[in-house]
Amino acid sequence: MTSTEVRFLTRLLPRLLIVGGGIGLVAAFVLTVEKIALLRNLDYVPTCSINPVLSCGSIMKTEQAEVFGFPNPLLGVAGFAAVVTIGAVLAAGAVLPRWCWLGLQAGVTFGVVFVHWLIYQSLYVIGALCPYCMAA
Numbered sequence: 001m002t003s004t005e006v007r008f009l010t011r012l013l014p015r016l017l018i019v020g021g022g023i024g025l026v027a028a029f030v031l032t033v034e035k036i037a038l039l040r041n042l043d044y045v046p047t048c049s050i051n052p053v054l055s056c057g058s059i060m061k062t063e064q065a066e067v068f069g070f071p072n073p074l075l076g077v078a079g080f081a082a083v084v085t086i087g088a089v090l091a092a093g094a095v096l097p098r099w100c101w102l103g104l105q106a107g108v109t110f111g112v113v114f115v116h117w118l119i120y121q122s123l124y125v126i127g128a129l130c131p132y133c134m135a136a
Contacts, residue, residue: 010093017087021080027135028076034132035060035071048131056130064121072118076136079111 034046038060048056059065065072086104089096115136122129 010090014087014091017083018091021083021087024076024136025080025084027132028073028080031056031073031130031132031136032071032077035065035073050131053128054131055128056132058128059122059126059130059133062121062126064118064126067114073136075111075114079107080136082107 030048034048034056037044038046038057044057046056046060048054049058052058060071068075083104086096086100118133122133
């Protein structure tokens, strides 16, 4: 490894994983709380429902919001928590084995593909946007 690669792995990448994963984790957690509130009371209006275009409530009531049979934000809570954890482990100076890097890459790749599919569904099928979803 060159000194630039070492600097990237020891300084920038851990911070990027912690900050980016933390933002996603907070957004996914808020979405989970909002979804639970909506399941308890079907008349509940989520805090992120601002107008007909920026409307979490209309998105949360679609089948796309539960692709695998449970609310999608639960995937975000687990996935972003893992990203933050790996960032913290790297910031502490740990050297991760290859399988861990491959797992991180597989998870991030799945997340990016899934989020792009959700963006397409949100824009072109549902016709609404969710501010918390956009943060995640």
